Amino acid sequence: MILSKKKNDIIGSFSDGAFYALVYVFALVAFFITLYPFVYVLAVSMSGGEAINKGIVWLYPVDISFEGYKQVMFNNKSIWLAYGNTIYYTVVGTVFNIVATVIAAYPLSRTTFSGRRFFNFLIAFVMYFHGGLIPTYLLITNIGLYNSRWVMIIPGLVTSYNVMVCRSAFSAIPDEIMESASIDGANDIHILSRIAIKLITPTLAVITLYYAVSHWNNFFTALLYISDSNLHPLQVLLRRVLIQASSELMDNSTGLEEKLIVSLQVRYVTIVVATLPILAIYPFLQKYFVKGVMLGAVKG
Amino acid sequence: MVLQKKKMTKERFLKAFKRDKYLYLLFLPILIWYIIFCYLPMGGLVIAFQEFSPGLGLFKSKFVGFKWFIQFFGSPFAYRLVRNTVLISLYSLVFGFPVPILFAVCVTELRNTAIRKTVQTVSYLPHFISTVVVVGMIKNFLSMNDGIINNFIALLGGERINFLMDPKYFRTIYVASGVWQSFGYSSIIYIAAIVGIDPSLYESAKIDGITKFKEVWYITVPMIAPTITILFIMQLGRIMSVGFEKVFLLYSPGVYETADVISTYVYRKGIESSEYGFSTAVGLFNSVINFLFVFGANQVCHKLTNTSLW
Structure with a gap:
């Protein structure tokens, strides 16, 4: 009796672990997908022209340059x-x-x-x-x-x-x-x-x-x-x-x-x-x- | 007797008017605004039955009966427009509706408050970005030569795809970006419903040793089922009203086959080609169908909950 309860607990906690893993994965995926487009836009906006042209900007600015901002804001x-x-x-x-x-x-x-x-x-x-x-x-x-x-x-x-x-x-x-x-x-x-x-x-x-x-x-x-x-x-x-x-x-x-x-x-x-x-x-x-x-x- | 009664109503009316004169004074400008900007255009719907010319105006233009309606339903566009409108809504419903529910369940299960708050706050954000910017991002991300999606495909060694010019991708793009825009904001109401569930239900479930999966399935889901039902019905009611702006900004003549909806067609015919009578007729057809759907949905909700928007 006690043993079977223990067994249930183990199964239960294993399944709960999977549950929380799933919950966190889903929440983080949602978080990433929502935020990523903004992060990417920001990264490209501050990168150097050559890096953009090569398509190597993914997550953070490469060869930081504010040329684009200069053009948009002051030109x-x-x-x-x-x-x-x-x-x-x-x-x-x-x-x-x-x-x-x-x-x-x-x-x-x-x-x-x-x-x-x-x-x-x-x-x-x-x-x-x-x-x-x-x-x-x-x-x-x-x-x-x-x-x-x-x-x-x-x-x-x-x-x-x-x-x-x-x-x-x-x-x-x-x-x-x-x-x-x-x-x-x-x-x-x-x-x-x-x-x-x-x-x-x-x-x-x-x-x-x-x-x-x-x-x-x-x-x-x-x-x-x-x-x-x-x-x-x-x-x-x-x-x-x-x-x-x-x-x-x-x-x-x-x-x-x-x-x-x-x-x-x-x-x-x-x-x-x-x-x-x-x-x-x-x-x-x-x-x-x-x-x-x-x-x-x-x-x- | 009758005269006396009449006099009494008149007196009562005057008395009420005197008592409420400031309320009338406050409401008068609003009443005028509603009449001019909401009810006059409804009167303008007679254009749908006229050979309207702006020079002749509403009263002198020739009456043509149902000519425009017959013309519209006889054209190949009628089927295409209704199909596109319904399909875009239906796909948005099928793919967009479950996501906020799933997200709400996950968010409320996050035990770390800081993570939960951050995830939630970020998820509402796209809702407040203008349609123009959202479509601007979509178009630039999907661009054939320098868009990130095609850069990624190229990186993996694939062939670049012209997403924006191929009719078969339009609905996917529209629906997927729609889910991105709205899932967080739509989840607010479900989160509130879940937070409002009596904690003692979960406590007794815990004593019974129930797993978290079962807890969600047997407690959370049934407890928020009424909210789900109502929101689903209200969404069904909007099935014939696809937002004009996003389609208009996203489509191009190359993808009209799958993208053109009633409201964008009305815009092109009415504003761009000045076919006032015809486009008003098409718009009226859409408004009437919309009204019936929304009204029907509202009635059903009323039956279910004894509350209504009306």
Whole structure:
């Protein structure tokens, strides 16, 4: 009896050992696969042209050189122009998003608000059905938003999903707080701006982040509605350089042979320059992203 | 009596309006925004039944009934587009759906906190990289002459492959990179579900001397099965909506055979060739199918859990 238990234990611990080995192997493979593309891009961006050409850069920079960075960052100002535009769209756009989301969500969270059910339906319905690309395109070009900075801000003013998340946060505020404020003579605008908004800051932080990331990554709006390259955000420039292999960020004085080598490096440098800010702030913000998923899950 | 009742409703309405005037004031700009940017385009869907010309506008353009729909379904593109759309979603579902679950199980079993945190944090990262950069990396990695994949193949003595120009690789590239982009972020919800499992279940299992494999199979998996089911159904609901951006950035005319989906076709026909009526009709067809799928999925989830998005 005792013996057989011991035997079971041995089998058990052997099998558990295999289990943990498997778990660690899988986790490490996932880790490596996720990170490797970034590591590789970074390595190529800092390597010497000859090493890149020979294809011997795999994991770390070979013959470290910052030639590529020099070209991308100092040769012409187009990347900085695009950077500036993206920062502008992200900052201004996110401020508009937050204000609009709050003033949409607060009334909808008040149980006394007449018409609440109808308005709730109105904003939920567009999550399921929308006019589609062409009618929206015709509308936006017809109301004069084509080639205007506002096109990056106004048509994406609110997302119904975020309004709903924000609405649930407002709904979670205890009624007594609101009631005591309104007995003290505060109207809804006061209650919202002085009390309610402070009580939902954790949710607002998450929503701000979502809006900011979507502005930073927004490419399609600019593709459709902005042809003036002075207004182009970073993502449109990235598309030209990375995907359409445009040579606009390269130094034109170098010879053809050299150009071929450098062109690959310039593309990888561009990736680094464009994603580094996100990678730099990401570790500090990631807990909010996780929180965001959970907000959505509770709501659903 | 009736008059009195009418008067009362009117009074009640006025009273409510007076009480809520600030709420209305707050909501008004949003209401206007929704009407202009969401509901006006829905009205614009009549273009799908018109010989629309921007000069004549919505009200004067000639009405053509179902002409565009008939034209679309009569063309060889209809089958190809629907097939590509469904297949890309279906492959993404089949290959992409299990990975986050497997990853979540592994991550929660990692005993070293530092390793677990690092692996988790890194895994979410690709989700926040823009589609343009992701596709940029894919294209450069797969490039025939200087891409790392082909460098590697060449190193092993193989023949360089023109991945991006060969239709047979498109779906694989799309789905594999899609898994890379999303598995970490999608795992968050499963990790939360696993962490939320009552630890006493595991403790009693341990007393019974159960192996870790069995523990996962008989405790973890059944306990997160409801989450799995819901997410699976919601994904099924999105089967006809393949994200436009990634296909658009990744494809090229050489691979339309396997890559072209409804949304990219609508873009080319509508924006690039200005066939407004026709492309609106195709888009409307897609929207309606999408609506039915998502609505259906939502209804099923509602039945299963008594919660819904609606």
